[in-house]
Amino acid sequence: MEEQDYIIVGSGAAATVLAKKILEKNPLTKLLMLEAGDLIPAKERRQWWNYATCADGPLPYQYTYDKKSDNQSTIGKDKKPTWTTSGARVRAFGGSTMHWGGWALRFKPEDFQLFTNTGRGADWPIDYQELEPYYAQAEQYMSVCGDETENWQPRSTPYPIPPFEWTAADGEMIKAFHALDIQPGKMPVARYRKCMTTGTCKYCPYGARFSAQYVLQELVDNRDFINFKVLTQSVVTNITASSKTEISGVDYINNQTGEAFTVTAKKIILCAGAYEIPKLLMASTSKYWPNGMGNDHDLVGRYIVTHSMLEVTGKAPSNPHGLWQEYDFPTLMSRTYDSPEQQKNGKLFLFKDRTRPKIDIAQLMIDGMSKIDINKKIRGACEFKLQAFMEEVGQYESRLSIGEGKDRFGLPLTKIDYHKTDDDDKRADTHIAFMKTIIEEMGLEVVKTFKQTPRGDHTTGTCRMSATAATGVTDADLKVHNIANLYICSNGVFSSNSAVNPTLTLTALAHRLAEHLNQQDETAHA
C-alpha cells in the first residue's frame, strides 16, 4: 500500500468525526482506518426482533465485550477486582456508540481547571471557552436534544432540537428536587428527529440514537472519497518511529488471514479508546522510545479513572398511577451538585434511573398471571431509583498496562491497577447519604444503596493532555509530546473526568483536532 496521508487507528466516535472532516475538506485524502473489530450490521430486522422478543434479549455486538475472565485488574482490600471491564465497550466498526445511551452533556468551565480550583488532579491545557464552539458543532453533529434555558453552563448556540420532556414517572422526584433546592433538568440526549421512541435504543430500528457507525458507513459509501479505506479485523500491533520526533507508520495484522502488514503515513491519529491506545504506545518500543512511544516520563496509562455509579433505591408502597418505563434513557437529571462550589468536595451528577418502576408485563403474563392480578401488581409496591456519577480524580498510582495474553481480537489483555483514596470512599458515603435524603423526601423507604466497582465505560486520563511532557502525554493540540505527527483523540486525553459522560466532550475535541489538522494541511499545501 502506498504511503497514506493519514492512518486512523480505531473507528469509533472520534475516528469518524476526524475522517468526515478531513475528507470533506479534501475528498482525495489518502486515509486508512484500521479497526480491530468487525462490521456488525445495524437496523437489521431479525436482530431487532431477537432483542425485543427472545428471553435473553440478545444484542449482536455483545460478543465483542471484554470477557469477565479477561479481567486482570488488581484485587482490592475487599478481595474483589478494583476495576471491571466487561460490558464497557464495543469493539466493532463504529465503536462504542453502538451501545451507548446517548447522554450528551458538556463539561463545565471549572472542570478544565480542577487543580487550580481544588489542588487535586490536573488542569487541562485548554479552557472551556476554547472548546465551546466545538461543543456547539458536536451537538449539531450528534443531534443533541436539550434545553438551553437551564443554563448549566455558558453556551453560544441553542440546542439543535428541543429536549425530551419529563415523564410522569419523574414527577415525585422532581418535587423532591424542588423541596431540597435541587434544580431539575432535562437530560440532553443525542437523538435524531426520526426517533420513534421505541425504547430499544441499544439497537435502534430507525437509527435514531446517534451512532458513529451510521456516519462512518456514509463515508465508506461516498464515492467521492476514493482514497478512503476502512479495514476491519485489522489489529495494529506497533507504531513505527523513524526518528525520535517522527513516526513513519504502523504494523497491523489481518485477523482473518493472520498476515502482517506495514503501512506508512504522514500522520497517524490514535482513536482506539482509553484502553488500547496506552497499550499500543507501550508496545511500540524502539531505540528512540525504549519505554514505549511518548512514554519517556512513564505517564502512559497512568491517572486512569472513570465514574463510579452510586445508587439509592426507594420503595413506594404502591404505584397508584400504574407508571412504568416509557423511554430508554433518563429524562430527569440535575447538575446542581456538578458545580464550582461542589468541585472541592467532588462533584455529583444526579439522574433518575430510567428503568424504574420496573414493570415487565410480558413476563408477568409468561408467568401465568391474569390481567387483574397483573394490574394489581403494577399498582402495588414498586421501586424508584436515584443514580449518580461521582467525580473521581485519577491518581498517579492508578495505572493501565499491558496484561498477559491476548483476547479474541488479538489485542493484548488489559491490566488495571486502580487506586482510590480513603477520601473517595468517604466522599461516596457522603453522596449516598445525601441521595438518601432525596429518596426519603419522595416519601419512599430506602431499601438499597449501591456503589459500583469502577467500570470502564467512562475511562479517561490514560494519555492525558498537559502543558509539558513531564506532566502528560499529549499537548493542547492532542499531539503526543515531542512527536510531530502522532495524535491521540480519545477519552484517554482528558486531564480531568468531571461528573458527566465523556462522549460529547470527546466529539468536541475531535472537531477541534480536525480543524487543526485541516489548517495544517492547508498551510502545508499553500
Next chain:
Amino acid sequence: MLKKLKAQLKQIENDILSKTHNLTSLFNFADELFKEKITEENHSLNLALLKHLLQSAVTLEFATMPPYLAALWSIKDERHPMAASLREIIHEEMLHMSFACNMLASLGEAPQIKTAVPVYPGKLPAGVHPDLTVKLSGLNEQSIIDFMEIEMPEQIVPISGETFSCDHTDHSTVGELYDHILTLFERLQPELSVDNQISGPLAMYVVDSVEKVRYAITLIKRQGEGSHGNSPADTGMDDLAHFYRFWEIKKRRKIIQCPQGGDFIFDNEVLPFPDVWPMADVPVGGYQQADVPDEAWQLIKRFDTTYSEMIEKLHGAWNGGGQGDIIRAHELMFTLQKFARPLMAIPRNANDNSTYGPCFRQVDLSSSTNKEF
C-alpha cells in the same frame, strides 16, 4: 345496461393505463352504478370502481406530500410554529395515504405507489383540481394559495366574513372521492382481509369492517377539509383541518371562535412569517447536471436516490414487505431533509436571489450511478 356499464368501465381502465383518467368520469360511472342495487351481475363492476377510486386516493394523498415537504424544509427555523403546523399536516397526509392503502389491501388489491409517482410541476392525479399546476417551491404566498386549493372543502366556513376563492373554477374535491368510496363499501359490504395491511404510528389501525372504513374516511375528511359544512371547531381549534391551517399561514393570524356567536375570526395578533430559503420553483423536468454547480448536483442526486428508495419501500410495505419496509421508508423520509435543506441554501445563478430545491424525481436504482445512502 350492464353491457353499457362494462364498456364504460373498460374506457375508464384504458384511461387509467394511459394516465388520462379523471375523477369526473369515475364519479359519473358511480352515479350510473348507484342507480341500481348490488346484484350478482354488477357486483364486479362496483368492486372494480371501488378499487380504482381507492388507487386514485392513494396516488392523490401521496402527491400532496412533496410540495408540502418542500415548503416545510424551506423554513429555516424547524421550531417555528408554522413549521410545526406544516409537519402535522404532512403526518396526517401520510396517515391518509396509509388508510387508503389499507382499504385497498383489505380488498386483496395491492396499492401501486412506485408506478404512480407524480411529476412536478404537474397536475394532481385523477384530474383533481384540473386547473391547478402543483409546483415544488418554498413556502411563499402562491404556494400557500395552491395548498389551500388542494385542501379546499366543499363548503368553506367564512372567517372574519371572508371566504376563499381562487381563479380556478373546477373544484372536484378529495372529499367527494372519499364519499364515493364509502358509498361503495356500504353497498358492497365486502369481506375485508387484514393480511397485507399495516398499522403503526403513521397508519393508526387496520380496516377489517365497513365500520372501520367509515371511521377512517370520517377522520380523513375532517383532518383535510374539516367537517362537512360545519365549523372548524369540530376538529378542535388547536387541531384545525388542513385548509384552515393554511389559511392561518396565509393571513398570518390564528383563527379563533367568538365566545357567544360562534363566528370565526382571524385573531388580531400577527403571527410572524418564518424566515425561509428563497427556493425557486423547480423547473419542468427538474434540474439537470449540466445546469447546476457540482455542490448542488451532489445533493440533488442523493435526494432523488433516497426519495426513490423511499418510494420502493413504501410500495413494498403493502406489497409483501410489511412492517420492515414501512420502518425503512419512514427512516428514509427523515433522511431526505439532510439533502434538501443544504440544497435550499445554495444560490442559483439567477438575478432573483433564489436558491435550489429538491426535484422529487424517481430514478432508476439499478443504475450504477445511483446508490443507497
Next chain:
Amino acid sequence: MEQENNTMGGKLCHTIVAPTLIFSEPCTLPESQIEKLWQIFAQIGDHWKDVYNESKNLKSAWLEMVKVKTEQQPSYSAEYNNAILVIEELTLLYGEQDAYQQLFFNYKIPQSQAEKNVAKPHLLLTTLLAHTKYYVVDEFIRMQVLSGGFKHFGGQSNTSGEVIKVKGLNYKGFVKGSRYRNEDLVRTFEPKS
C-alpha cells in the same frame, strides 16, 4: 434424564428433545401454517383481553416477525411447526379454550437442576411442550405486549379492577411515533399549579 413434573399434554407434548432451538433450514411457511400460528397469537389477546377489539391491528408486525424468524438463520420453522402440532394435541385432549387456558396460566417449564449444569450437556433435555412455551408462546406474548398489548394495563383502576384513567402510552419495543405528532408520546409530568 430427568422427568418433568408437569403432566399437561400427551405423547407428542412429552417427547424429549434438547433445549436449544430445533434446527431447521430457513424457509417460507405456507399460508395455512401461518394462519394456524396466527390463531395461537390471537388467543393471547382473547385470554388477557389486552387488545382493543381483537388482535388484527398487530398482524402486520406479527407477520414480519414470523417472516424474519423463519426465513433467516437460525430458523424458527421447526419450532413453529412443532407448536402447531402441540396445540393440536392439547386441543384434542382438553378442547381449545381449556388447552390455551392451561398453557397460558398453569403450565410452567420445569426448571431442572441439570439445566444449570453446563458441563454435562447430555443432561440438558426438555420436551416439545416446553419448546412451544419457550420459543413460541413466550415470544408471542412479548411481541403482543410490545406491539400494543401493554395499553390495557397500568393507569388507575376502579374498585372492579377496570382501568379508568390514563394507561401507558409507550412501552419498550412499541413504535409510538415521532416527536412531532399531536398526541403525547409518553405520560408526561404535569406539574400541579
